[in-house]
Amino acid sequence: MSILHLLTWSYWFAVPTVISYSALLTLVIVFGLMFLAGITFKKVSHDVRIEKFSAKVLARWGSLLTVMAVLGYLYVFLRYERTPLFSLRMFLGLWVVGFIYWAYRIYVYQTKKIPELRARHDRDAQKYAYLR
Numbered sequence: 001m002s003i004l005h006l007l008t009w010s011y012w013f014a015v016p017t018v019i020s021y022s023a024l025l026t027l028v029i030v031f032g033l034m035f036l037a038g039i040t041f042k043k044v045s046h047d048v049r050i051e052k053f054s055a056k057v058l059a060r061w062g063s064l065l066t067v068m069a070v071l072g073y074l075y076v077f078l079r080y081e082r083t084p085l086f087s088l089r090m091f092l093g094l095w096v097v098g099f100i101y102w103a104y105r106i107y108v109y110q111t112k113k114i115p116e117l118r119a120r121h122d123r124d125a126q127k128y129a130y131l132r
Contacts, residue, residue, distance in 0.1 A: 012090045019079050031072040038065030053114050053121075060106045068099050 005011055041062030045055040075095060078086040 012093060013088060015082075015084050016079070016087060016089055018082065019076075024076065024080060027072065027076045031069045031076065034065045034072070035069035038062045038067075038069060041065065053118055057106070057110050057114065060109065064099070064102050064106060068095070068102070071095060071098075 039062070041058045043062075044050065045058035045062060047055070050058070072095060075086075075091055078091075081087075
């Protein structure tokens with residue numbers, strides 16, 4: 001299969017053939033690992049010993065992984081059942097685009113917003129330290 005085949009409309013919008021067992025197993029394992037990682041991140045984010053800003057970031061990554069794993073399982077199920085409309089490869093492409101966009105937004109929050117929030121928190125803590 002040529003990489004140029006990915007650039008044709010028929011590849012993305014034609015009703016796909018039966019999914020192979022190896023592809024099905026690979027998707028199930030990947031989405032399962034994503035789901036377990038997401039649940040683990042959410043659980044760790046509720047730990048008392050973790051700083052609140054790190055906990056927020058972990059919770060966001062956990063939400064991303066959990067939701068995208070469930071959507072991935074939904075796609076695999078619809079593909080396995082050969083539902084004509086919802087088993088199109090286009091939906092897997094949309095899933096990838098949504099995952100990348102959501103991960104990018106979390107990355108921006110983690111690298112740009114969190115340092116500002118930490119600085120403001122430290123500044124306010126220093127400012128109000130003598131008022132208590």
